[in-house]
Amino acid sequence: ALRNLVHQLGLPLTDAARRVSSAAAEYLGLADRGRLGVGAWADVVVMDEALRVQRVFVEGEEIDVVVDA
Numbered sequence: 001a002l003r004n005l006v007h008q009l010g011l012p013l014t015d016a017a018r019r020v021s022s023a024a025a026e027y028l029g030l031a032d033r034g035r036l037g038v039g040a041w042a043d044v045v046v047m048d049e050a051l052r053v054q055r056v057f058v059e060g061e062e063i064d065v066v067v068d069a
Helices: 002-007 013-020 022-027
Strands: 044-047 053-058 061-063
Touching (some): 002 013
Antiparallel strands (some): 053 061
16 A cells, blocks of 8 residues: 555655554554554564565564565
């Protein structure tokens, strides 16, 4: 979703990242999601410069994923 917002719709990365993280969590009423901070879930996706998934952390623990080609 992030890559599509940036590459297909031309949104700046910061705006696109907010839309798929904190804005989505706020819309769903999830105060402990969509942000990094005390009391929030530590769910993080690490991407490269082309916005391809490199690593994923769920609740602070790295999980095995198939990396984007």
